[in-house]
Amino acid sequence: xxxxxxxxNDMRLKIAILATLLxxxxxxxxxxxxxxxxxxxxxxMGQLDGDDAGRYNHPGLRAxxxxxxxxxxxxxxVVELAYTQxxxxxxxxxxxxxADYVEVAMMMSYNMLDERLRLAAGVAPGVLVxxxxxxxxxxxxxxxxxxxxxxxxxxTFTARYRFGVHLALxxxxxxxxxxxxxxxxxxxxxxxRSNKGTFHRLxxxxxxxxx
Numbered sequence: 270x271x272x273x274x275x276x277x278n279d280m281r282l283k284i285a286i287l288a289t290l291l292x293x294x295x296x297x298x299x300x301x302x303x304x305x306x307x308x309x310x311x312x313x314m315g316q317l318d319g320d321d322a323g324r325y326n327h328p329g330l331r332a333x334x335x336x337x338x339x340x341x342x343x344x345x346x347v348v349e350l351a352y353t354q355x356x357x358x359x360x361x362x363x364x365x366x367x368a369d370y371v372e373v374a375m376m377m378s379y380n381m382l383d384e385r386l387r388l389a390a391g392v393a394p395g396v397l398v399x400x401x402x403x404x405x406x407x408x409x410x411x412x413x414x415x416x417x418x419x420x421x422x423x424x425t426f427t428a429r430y431r432f433g434v435h436l437a438l439x440x441x442x443x444x445x446x447x448x449x450x451x452x453x454x455x456x457x458x459x460x461x462r463s464n465k466g467t468f469h470r471l472x473x474x475x476x477x478x479x480x
Contacts, residue, residue: 304338309349311439311475317357317366318444319457319467327366329354331441331473335374343381347389349374352398355420355469363405368416368449368469370395374425387429393443395420415450420469422446435480441473 313329333351340346351374356367376391396419402412423445431437446459448466458465 304336305479306334306336307477307479308334309351309439309475309477311441311473313354313471313473315355315357315469315471317449317467318470319453319465325470325472326360327356327358327471329356329367329369329471331475335477337378343379343384345378345380345387347374347376347378347391349376349393351393353395353473355471364409365401365403366412367399367401368397369399370397370420372396372420372423376425376427378427385431387427387431389425389427389429391425393423393425395423415452417449417451420445420447420449423469429477431479435478437477437479439473439475439477441475443469443471443473445469 310330310332313327313331314325315327315329316325331351331353333349333353335347335349335351337345337347349372351372352369353372354367354369356365358365372393372395374391374393376389376393378387378389380387397416400413400416402409423443425441425443427439427441429437429439445468446464447468448459448464449469450466453466457468459468
């Protein structure tokens, strides 16, 4: 337990440092032609693989800041800091699972069509800020406490199309590769069978403003 708390605190410290660096990059982006900076916001539609439901019917928000920089040949590394709401809703049992994270997305992107279209892939580990599980509106405290403090390895794929000088439409698909709960009597698995439990999966649609 103490080791997990130490890892979570270390992750939070790294996020705070990264947020400071991102803000510094954004504030100086106009002086650095290789860098861009953006603000983004969108709607998540989420589910949890392994919770006996299979529909993207849990709405949430995702918003944050990001930057990318040119390394030539259309390639740009991308770093984003975001607040994102994940979870699922099981209508058969009126069971709602909500989990909010501060995540750091680290991706490699390829830009085409005069840099109007950007495709990117990477990972977006996140620190759990808040979790809540309810059954017919009643709090399920054991299930709430069962969430891990960090979603360590969500794979992320994004597509962005810029239709103006600054504005762009974005679509994103994300899938956790490591179990996001502590104890699991049942569920699915990823990568290897001992990695069994529940895993966030979500799609996001939104807007970004690049400057």
